Amino acid sequence: MQRLGRIVRELSSPSILVVGDLILDRYIEGSASRVSPEAPVLVFESQRERLLLGGACNVAANLVGLGARAAVLGVIGNDLMGEKLRELLAERDIDTNPVVADDSRPTTLKTRYVSKTAQVLRVDTERRHSPDGSVKAKMLEYLQQRPFPHDAVLLSDYAKGVLDRDIIEAAIDAAHSNGGIVVVDPKGTDYAKYQGVDVLTPNREEAIGATGLPIRGLEDLHTVAKKLREITGVRAATITLGKEGIFFENEENQGESRIIPTEAKAVFDVTGAGDTVVAALTLARACGVTLQDSVAFANIAAGIVVGRFGTWAVSREEILTRLGQQSSGKILSWSEAISVAGNLRTEGRRLVFTNGCFDLLHAGHTDYLSRARTYGDALMVGINTDQSVRRLEKGKGRPINGLDDRATVLSALQAVSYVVPFDDDTPLELIQAVTPHVLVKGEDWRDKGVVGEEWVEEHGGTVVLLPLRKGCSTTSTIEKVLENG
Numbered sequence: 001m002q003r004l005g006r007i008v009r010e011l012s013s014p015s016i017l018v019v020g021d022l023i024l025d026r027y028i029e030g031s032a033s034r035v036s037p038e039a040p041v042l043v044f045e046s047q048r049e050r051l052l053l054g055g056a057c058n059v060a061a062n063l064v065g066l067g068a069r070a071a072v073l074g075v076i077g078n079d080l081m082g083e084k085l086r087e088l089l090a091e092r093d094i095d096t097n098p099v100v101a102d103d104s105r106p107t108t109l110k111t112r113y114v115s116k117t118a119q120v121l122r123v124d125t126e127r128r129h130s131p132d133g134s135v136k137a138k139m140l141e142y143l144q145q146r147p148f149p150h151d152a153v154l155l156s157d158y159a160k161g162v163l164d165r166d167i168i169e170a171a172i173d174a175a176h177s178n179g180g181i182v183v184v185d186p187k188g189t190d191y192a193k194y195q196g197v198d199v200l201t202p203n204r205e206e207a208i209g210a211t212g213l214p215i216r217g218l219e220d221l222h223t224v225a226k227k228l229r230e231i232t233g234v235r236a237a238t239i240t241l242g243k244e245g246i247f248f249e250n251e252e253n254q255g256e257s258r259i260i261p262t263e264a265k266a267v268f269d270v271t272g273a274g275d276t277v278v279a280a281l282t283l284a285r286a287c288g289v290t291l292q293d294s295v296a297f298a299n300i301a302a303g304i305v306v307g308r309f310g311t312w313a314v315s316r317e318e319i320l321t322r323l324g325q326q327s328s329g330k331i332l333s334w335s336e337a338i339s340v341a342g343n344l345r346t347e348g349r350r351l352v353f354t355n356g357c358f359d360l361l362h363a364g365h366t367d368y369l370s371r372a373r374t375y376g377d378a379l380m381v382g383i384n385t386d387q388s389v390r391r392l393e394k395g396k397g398r399p400i401n402g403l404d405d406r407a408t409v410l411s412a413l414q415a416v417s418y419v420v421p422f423d424d425d426t427p428l429e430l431i432q433a434v435t436p437h438v439l440v441k442g443e444d445w446r447d448k449g450v451v452g453e454e455w456v457e458e459h460g461g462t463v464v465l466l467p468l469r470k471g472c473s474t475t476s477t478i479e480k481v482l483e484n485g
Helices: 002-010 056-065 081-092 133-143 164-177 203-213 218-232 273-286 293-306 316-322 334-346 364-375 384-393 403-411 428-434 453-458 476-481
Strands: 015-020 020-035 042-055 067-071 076-079 100-102 108-115 118-126 153-158 180-186 238-239 245-251 256-260 351-356 380-382 418-422 436-441 461-464
Touching: 002 056, 002 293, 002 428, 015 056, 015 164, 015 273, 020 056, 020 081, 042 056, 042 067, 042 081, 042 108, 042 118, 056 067, 056 081, 056 153, 056 273, 067 133, 076 081, 100 133, 153 164, 153 273, 153 380, 164 180, 164 453, 180 273, 203 218, 218 238, 218 245, 218 256, 238 273, 238 293, 245 293, 245 428, 256 293, 293 316, 334 351, 334 380, 334 418, 334 428, 351 364, 351 428, 364 380, 364 461, 380 384, 380 403, 380 428, 380 476, 403 418, 453 461
Parallel strands: 015 067, 015 153, 020 108, 076 100, 153 180, 351 380, 351 436, 380 418, 436 461
Antiparallel strands: 020 042, 108 118, 238 245, 245 256
């Protein structure tokens, strides 16, 4: 871990061009708790909506989050969603100059209907065909620049038709013209079109489909990797295996191969995990990192992203924290909290906020905080001071643990990014000071009124009420201790 941490800290910021299918992800959050009287289907009651980068755009966002400079080359429609996609890319400092508008197709849009963190329906708006005419000519013109302005090319194929043989060949020639590498996240079964790429990153099902060979164990993985090399000429093949980790085989290093076990601590949503793997792998390889270390780096990044809800970009700081090589610095003053919130907003990252006393931390707390963390890039927890807890009349002798102890225990949790003490009866002023993107409380606050709800929603944020773990509370824990003497 020490060695990998040093590698992560020494990574440079290469310029990487992502070529592929540009997708906009729309999440419509609401509830689906009753059946329609018109037909035996659920009625979805929409409450809020958010737009996120998907497909090759999410790959580019992951690259930027990891410290690379990124540009995207692909196709969007001449429509409102295309404009939204450009805006989201620009907010992440992703170069959109190579993007080409195509009148013959809409911007690819995936709409997910979500009830209590579970997807109940997905609706896709798209056209699948190869670019042609002036659209294709503009894409090829960009790839034919010499000297080529990027250090590496990442082909992100979502089978929407953009990556045809001509575009792929031009992208490979462009990267190799200045000694750069080409990494491909493939789709479909025709892998012959990827002839000449440097690294291939299919998942288990994609590798089986491309080779027609089964994968039942390690020996099969070697056989499939060999077949992939025969089809594409690639020297290094990786196969993502979900919860089992990532297999890699590198012919350039005397057939070096192994499975890097998964680093996921908790899995809430696998959306975008493959994008994170290929982005991290490409960045590391573009910086000259060995394949084994690049795969390990990518595996840790993926382990972080599956612990979130939806598609999010991982940062180097988060990876260093996961490696235990970044001092937490988690307990903040108000001025520090305001500064952190401002920086997150500037970086286009989502801040989640919740609050509580957190006296005698129990499983209900950790479950709640882990789920809250999945709604954004950082979780800030407001914690009542000792005086504030006493005013809330939590009970005789409360808090059991003082503020310093409670804050220290909270800051040790993986899910918690920052802890901020507040002395008021409510966290309203703290919420107004940091203005989070997402305000989270337990479902028991549904009828009480969530403090800060109006402020957050007026500023474009959302309020999420999470179910609480039954049978878990500080009061009941104290009662059990007293009952047992």
